[in-house]
Amino acid sequence: MKTNQAHILLVEDDPQDVASTRRAFQAQGVESPMHVASNGKIALDMLQGRGRAALNPVPRIIILDLDLPEMGGLEFLKELRKDEQLRSCSVFVMTGQSTEKDVLEAYNLNVAGYIVKPIQYDSFLEAIATLNSFLNLIELPN
Template sequence: MSGQDGPDPVDILLVEDNPGDVRLTREAFKDGSIANNLHVVEDGVDALEFCHQRGDYVDAPRPAIILLDLNLPRKNGEEVLEEIRNDSNLQTIPVIVLTSSDAHDDVVRSYELCANAYLRKPVDPDGFIDAIRSLEEFWLSVVRLP
């Protein structure tokens, strides 16, 4: 327990290269009811470095949940998801694909790679914030994380 009355903050890794989406996600989590530490990396290589606690991320916490965009530089979201799911030390971390893609093939491929959920980003900023808050409520209040 922390010095607060509630549980320790949850560490969330957001893998997102769009600064606007990062800002909206921060806003949604900041105003939410669950204490959290939102960590942001901008590409797939840094996401894996963070998860493996290598390089610049040697002191990074193990994320309780990963929000993963599919369209990323250096290593795309599918490659990141596949590597996480093939690593026995990381495979239990819930990964929610959070992307602008509504392509059927992306949805199917994400679930084939064992994504825990696929959430299409609403275009409207208020809708985006509402989606993040719903995600927060479900994944951090209802679901019991490993």
């Protein structure tokens, strides 16, 4: 099995969800560095290399909440997909919103998966284990 140190960007404004995600990653042995943005605008700045928040390397895996302040998740996704350098990022939605419209719009914006919170911790651990398997199998663009 190859070791893949793909950086991950978690776009989440709830500190408890950030902490839970970090714990689940640690419990599943995910060693990929995780960066956190509290809204879509900050996430875009980080990914597009603007300001002190610029990330290098640019995370190619994004875990996205949809209900965010300032710039929501779907608006972020639209901007991400317009960017020639970022449109190939794999985005997994993990949100409390589950309207059919949101699910359809997210998939139309080419998300890799849509998970509805709250999710039982055991199920969440399984989802993170699946993500870890995904990270170990795929090739990501530079």
